[in-house]
Amino acid sequence: MKVLLLSLVLVVVCAAQETPAEIDPSKVVGDWRTIYAAADNKEKIVEGGPLRCYNRQIECINNCEQLSLSFYIxxxxxCQFFSDVLDRQEGGIYFIEYAGRxxxxxxxxxxxxxxxxxxxDxxxxxxxxxxxxxxxxxxTPEEFQKYQQLNTERGIPNENIENIIETDNCPP
Structure with a gap:
């Protein structure tokens, strides 16, 4: 009975999650710099943290069925350079193994x-x-406001926002 109840709760939670609109691949392609990062566990994104990432280039392959990422940690x-191609899975989610899953x-x-x-994880x-x-x-101030809104929607405290670009001295 507990398993059934837990399953029902999981289905309701998943159904309530915002489904992102279809991504326009032409807007994804290009040179991108990480400006801000935020996490519910801030230790992971502070300077020297394992998830403090300095993005450089993002490419959609085959209508974003694959996503090519180039970044530094x-x-x-x-600065150590990484580049990987991620396959899109159900729900527009990509998977990569780094510092766990x-x-x-x-x-x-x-x-x-x-x-x-x-x-x-x-x-x-x-x-x-x-x-x-x-x-x-x-x-821009409007972009920063949108970024804060996206954090709030995902339960990430805005006081945990780190300014990443200030410490980005990795090669272009």
């Missing part, structure tokens, strides 16, 4: 702003993260 202050989704994209939402805890990226080096 700093280890002991040294990451289930990633593009939740907002315009000509100059792109926001990822992902959940990182490190085997002990699931951390919810957003990354706000821009084609330049900053957000």
């Amino acid at each position: 700093k280890f002991d202050g040294t 990451i289930y990633l989704q593009i939740i907002h994209v315009t000509d100059n702003m792109l926001v990822f939402y992902y959940e990182n 490190d085997g002990e805890k699931i951390t919810k993260v957003t990354e706000g990226c821009a084609k330049g080096t900053s957000f």
Whole structure:
């Protein structure tokens, strides 16, 4: 009986989640810089944290059935380059193994702003993260307000927003 009740609760929670609109692949393609990141477990995204990511390039392959990501992570202050191609799964979710398992989704994209939402399962805890990226080096006040709204919708406190671009000294 408990299993049945838990299953019902899970179905209701999943059904209540916002389904992102179909992503326009032409808006995803290009050079993107991480401007902000926020997480419900801020330790993961602070400077030196395992999920503090410096995005560089994002490409949609085959109408975004695959997503190519190029980014840096700093280890002991040294930028290390990563590039990977992720396959889209049901619900527009992409999977990558890094610092555990990451289930990633593009939740907002315009000509100059792109926001990822992902959940990182490190085997002990699931951390919810957003990354706000821009084609330049900053957000407009309206873009920042939209980023804050997306965090709120996902239960990520806006006081946990980290300004990533301020510490981005990795190669272009």
